[in-house]
Each structure stands twice: as structure tokens, then as C-alpha cells.
Amino acid sequence: MTTTYAALLRGINVGGSRKVPMAELRALLTDLGHGDVRTHLQSGQAVFSSGQGDEESLAAGITAAIEQHFGFGVDVIVRHHAYLKAIAESCPFPAAGLEPKQLHVTYFSAPVTPDRFAGIDRSAHLPEEFRIGDRALYLYAPDGLGRSKLAEQLAKPRITRGLIATTRNWNTVLKLVELTDD
Structure with missing residues (x-):
């Protein structure tokens, strides 16, 4: 198979x-x-x-x-x-109401736990937000990834140490679901 x-x-x-x-x-x-x-x-x-x-x-x-x-x-x-379909369907943000440049998924090579992110002051980055998923992290960045201060914090070595992490915008997340659907 x-x-x-x-x-x-x-x-x-x-x-x-x-x-x-x-x-x-x-x-x-x-x-x-x-x-x-x-x-x-x-x-x-x-x-x-x-x-x-x-x-x-x-x-x-x-x-x-x-x-x-x-x-x-x-x-x-x-x-x-x-897995890719489950990640798209489990998005904690209202994806349909957002521009694709505002929503990103970081895929991790292994599960991540909240303690990796304990040093991030979430309130200091509002309205940007993130949520942890299954070997993934969802990032809402209203001004896009390139201007996101929260994205900079999430990419720090103390967060990603020992993992492979790679980020895709929402358009790509959805396209990968489509392309892998046989």
C-alpha cells in the first residue's frame, strides 16, 4: 500500500x-x-x-x-x-476570515510542549498570537510574518533546540492538503 x-x-x-x-x-x-x-x-x-x-x-x-x-x-x-488535513482542520484561528499572509503553521519534527514557550510574554505581542498543535504551532500575525516580533521570539534557539522547524503560510498549508489527497 x-x-x-x-x-x-x-x-x-x-x-x-x-x-x-x-x-x-x-x-x-x-x-x-x-x-x-x-x-x-x-x-x-x-x-x-x-x-x-x-x-x-x-x-x-x-x-x-x-x-x-x-x-x-x-x-x-x-x-x-x-496529518496535514488534521492540522488544517484543527486551526484554532478563524482561517476563513483571515488573509493567508496572516496565518502560518510551523511544523516541528517532534511534539512540542508549552514549557518550551514559557519565556514568551504573550501579552507583549498582542494582537499577534500563537497556539500549539500536534507537532505544529499556529501563528496569527496580522501584519504578516516579515513584520512579526512574535515570530522572531518563536524562532529563537531556546524554542527550537533539538528540533527541525519549518514554517508555511496558510495558502501553502491548504495546498499541501490538496496535493496529498489521493
């Missing part, structure tokens, strides 16, 4: 560094034995089907292949359709 997954690559094709052309990424995933390989945007989303391994082993295989092929490491998180 095959499952459809999304691979989320962290920090590629930003500012001219760590270039990973999507055509080469598709070929690389195909060479790893994955089927129905597609990419979305240039910012590091690939969708594929596989009947082998689990999310962690698939991510490790893609990470190793990218490093061997491109000569630099890239953090990768792999998630299946049911």
Missing part, C-alpha cells in the same frame, strides 16, 4: 543560497523510488507517494540524498495527508 506524503524542506532557495532546483529535487525523489513526485513553489515543498518506511525514515533518506547530490545539508520534515 502506498501513502502520499509532503516533504517540507527548510531554508532552501532563499536569498540566492542553498539552491535546490525543483526539477532536480523531483528527479532525486524519483531516483529514491518514490512515485507521483510533484513540487509546489520554489520554497521547498515536494509531494510523493511511497510504500516504504515511515515519516522519519523517509525524511532521513531525503536529507541524505540532498546532501550527497547538492553538497549541503537541508532539514526535511515528511508528513502524510491525514
